[in-house]
Amino acid sequence: MLKSKDTIFDGLYSFGVSRRNFIKFCASMSATLALSSSAVPQIVEALEKKKKPYAIWLHFQECTGDTESILRASKPSIAQIVLDIVSLEYHETIMAGSGHAAEKALHDVVKNQKAKYIAIVEGSIPIKDGGIYCTIGGRTALDIANEVCGNAFVTLNVGSCSCWGGVSSAKPNPTGAVGIADAVSGIKYVNLPGCPVNAENITATIVHYLTFGTLPVLDRHNRPLFAYGKRIHDNCERRPHFDAGQFVRKWGDEGHRLGWCLYELGCKGPMAYKNCPTIKWNEGISYPIQAGHPCFACASNDSWDVFGPIYTRAPHVPGAGYQATADKIGAAVVAGTAAAVATHAAIRTFLGYKQKEKFAKEKDEADKIK
Amino acid sequence: MINRGSYVWQPQKMDMFRKSRKAQDKRLYVWQLPIRLSHWLNILCITSLIITGYYISNPFMHAISEDQSIMAMMRFIHFVSAHILIASALIRIYWLFAGNKFARLKEFLPFTAEKRKEVLCFIKFYAFLKKEVHHPIGHNALAAISYSFAYFMIFLAILTGYALYSESHTGFFWYLAGGWVFGILSDGTIRLIHHFVMWVLTAFLIVHVYIVWLNDNIEGNGLISSIFTGYKIYHKD
Numbered sequence: 391m392l393k394s395k396d397t398i399f400d401g402l403y404s405f406g407v408s409r410r411n412f413i414k415f416c417a418s419m420s421a422t423l424a425l426s427s428s429a430v431p432q433i434v435e436a437l438e439k440k441k442k443p444y445a446i447w448l449h450f451q452e453c454t455g456d457t458e459s460i461l462r463a464s465k466p467s468i469a470q471i472v473l474d475i476v477s478l479e480y481h482e483t484i485m486a487g488s489g490h491a492a493e494k495a496l497h498d499v500v501k502n503q504k505a506k507y508i509a510i511v512e513g514s515i516p517i518k519d520g521g522i523y524c525t526i527g528g529r530t531a532l533d534i535a536n537e538v539c540g541n542a543f544v545t546l547n548v549g550s551c552s553c554w555g556g557v558s559s560a561k562p563n564p565t566g567a568v569g570i571a572d573a574v575s576g577i578k579y580v581n582l583p584g585c586p587v588n589a590e591n592i593t594a595t596i597v598h599y600l601t602f603g604t605l606p607v608l609d610r611h612n613r614p615l616f617a618y619g620k621r622i623h624d625n626c627e628r629r630p631h632f633d634a635g636q637f638v639r640k641w642g643d644e645g646h647r648l649g650w651c652l653y654e655l656g657c658k659g660p661m662a663y664k665n666c667p668t669i670k671w672n673e674g675i676s677y678p679i680q681a682g683h684p685c686f687a688c689a690s691n692d693s694w695d696v697f698g699p700i701y702t703r704a705p706h707v708p709g710a711g712y713q714a715t716a717d718k719i720g721a722a723v724v725a726g727t728a729a730a731v732a733t734h735a736a737i738r739t740f741l742g743y744k745q746k747e748k749f750a751k752e753k754d755e756a757d758k759i760k
Numbered sequence: 761m762i763n764r765g766s767y768v769w770q771p772q773k774m775d776m777f778r779k780s781r782k783a784q785d786k787r788l789y790v791w792q793l794p795i796r797l798s799h800w801l802n803i804l805c806i807t808s809l810i811i812t813g814y815y816i817s818n819p820f821m822h823a824i825s826e827d828q829s830i831m832a833m834m835r836f837i838h839f840v841s842a843h844i845l846i847a848s849a850l851i852r853i854y855w856l857f858a859g860n861k862f863a864r865l866k867e868f869l870p871f872t873a874e875k876r877k878e879v880l881c882f883i884k885f886y887a888f889l890k891k892e893v894h895h896p897i898g899h900n901a902l903a904a905i906s907y908s909f910a911y912f913m914i915f916l917a918i919l920t921g922y923a924l925y926s927e928s929h930t931g932f933f934w935y936l937a938g939g940w941v942f943g944i945l946s947d948g949t950i951r952l953i954h955h956f957v958m959w960v961l962t963a964f965l966i967v968h969v970y971i972v973w974l975n976d977n978i979e980g981n982g983l984i985s986s987i988f989t990g991y992k993i994y995h996k997d
């Protein structure tokens with residue numbers, strides 16, 4: 391464990407991160423936060439002088455993708471920075487300690503740093519059947535979250551699972567998985583959804599807090615606006631092909647090779663909010679759409695049950711059978727109506743024929759009487 | 761000009777029948793200009809909205825060259841039609857209060873016992889359980905309900921449409937127009953509703969055209985021509 395009294399820069403320096411790289415990092419943070427370059431010195435100062443905040447990283451029902459997303463950063467120095475921006479006291483995947491010693495470290499932070507530490511949570515919490523579907527050290531996830539998140543200064547929900555249940559809460563959701571905010575009420579939290587979340591967004595949120603003493607501006611789903619304020623579709627480099635009407639029809643067809651719009655392969659970019667097109671992944675190398683795969687709105691609450699299946703466009707109708715899409719049902723409604731109208735017309739013609747004949751006859755007779 | 765339906769099987773007799781009735785016919789001015797205007801704007805816009813909307817959800821035509829802009833064009837037409845439809849709805853709403861008695865709000869509220877009876881009568885009539893009904897001069901009560909339903913669908917489409925529009929048009933005005941809906945419904949649900957309204961309105965159009973044709977044919981009240989001219993034929997008998 392790192393000595394928590396160190397400032398962030400001290401910690402980085404002892405790991406061999408050069409000052410040049412440190413400044414570069416601060417500049418990239420300011421860019422991620424959509425601040426002007428004049429904010430860079432402020433960030434540098436804050437990170438040089440302020441003590442690292444304590445942090446606890448919890449894993450519940452998840453795939454450790456968010457941890458991977460940080461650890462797999464291609465430049466080692468950046469991975470170092472991301473992990474060293476906080477004094478990480480507990481992280482099941484990467485901590486050296488184990489067993490009771492590790493649990494003790496967790497309790498110490500919760501007790502001694504009450505309302506001062508940051509809880510970072512990865513994974514959803516199953517609440518069905520008393521929460522027995524996820525237990526760590528004999529305690530349920532719900533129990534641990536109540537203790538750790540309940541006493542934290544703020545909880546950062548990293549990844550879609552801890553924000554709103556993610557893939558583990560997709561129908562039929564056998565474990566009753568929910569996001570942290572739904573499981574533990576009354577906590578202060580920031581949602582950083584994504585499958586996985588982008589490491590830069592976690593770091594930038596913390597850097598914002600360290601520099602300005604406040605959390606970044608959040609939207610109605612408690613997501614920081616700097617990362618989730620823009621729609622992928624509006625920032626997508628394939629957008630001109632969308633407007634032109636040039637769509638990839640099949641995997642590997644000519645349009646796909648030419649980089650056309652992935653709309654018809656089921657791209658959910660028009661419904662997805664995240665800064666993927668600008669900060670991308672793996673140190674800005676690429677991101678799904680750039681690599682030729684449609685976005686499936688991994689950061690959205692709807693990605694599985696409503697927007698799915700991944701490679702289909704029309705939204706899913708909840709509760710209307712597994713493969714039924716809105717279009718199929720809609721077409722059935724119209725076809726049914728047309729059939730009903732046609733039947734009605736047929737019966738009407740048949741009945742009407744008789745009626746009119748009778749009517750004409752009556753008229754005839756009436757005229758005769760006259 | 762007045763379509764009474766053609767009874768091809770007994771042309772001479774029907775001619776006689778028509779003439780004898782015509783003597784007693786009265787032309788009544790029922791649909792005032794704003795009603796007709798709004799009606800035809802609705803038809804125009806809804807048709808174009810259905811076609812372009814379907815294209816947006818499922819682009820069935822593809823561009824051959826880079827300099828085309830089919831999707832952009834479709835979206836443009838969709839948005840323009842949507843705003844004309846809203847204008848038309850506003851005209852209609854204004855005329856709910858300013859129009860003649862056939863256009864007023866009261867026509868659309870089936871809250872009197874008489875109206876409820878009329879609804880039942882017409883349901884029976886269309887279900888072949890009743891041979892004849894008394895057709896009122898304006899809308900019958902069942903038709904009025906179906907139009908209220910159609911307008912409700914249009915209202916849903918406008919609301920969800922503005923919500924989706926606000927995704928790419930930020931700012932307070934668009935938030936007021938529809939962005940706030942995201943506070944109640946999720947993005948997926950909003951899209952689902954917007955998409956579904958298209959199908960429901962398509963079904964409505966089919967039923968509407970058929971029933972109007974049917975009534976015109978049975979009643980000989982010039983219903984179809986009335987939405988062009990405003991005049992309905994009223995038989996004294």
Ligand code: SF4
Pocket residue numbers: 622623624626627628629630632650651652653657658659660679685
């Ligand atoms: S690839 Fe997806 S996000 Fe990009 S323009 Fe096409 S639909 Fe929009």
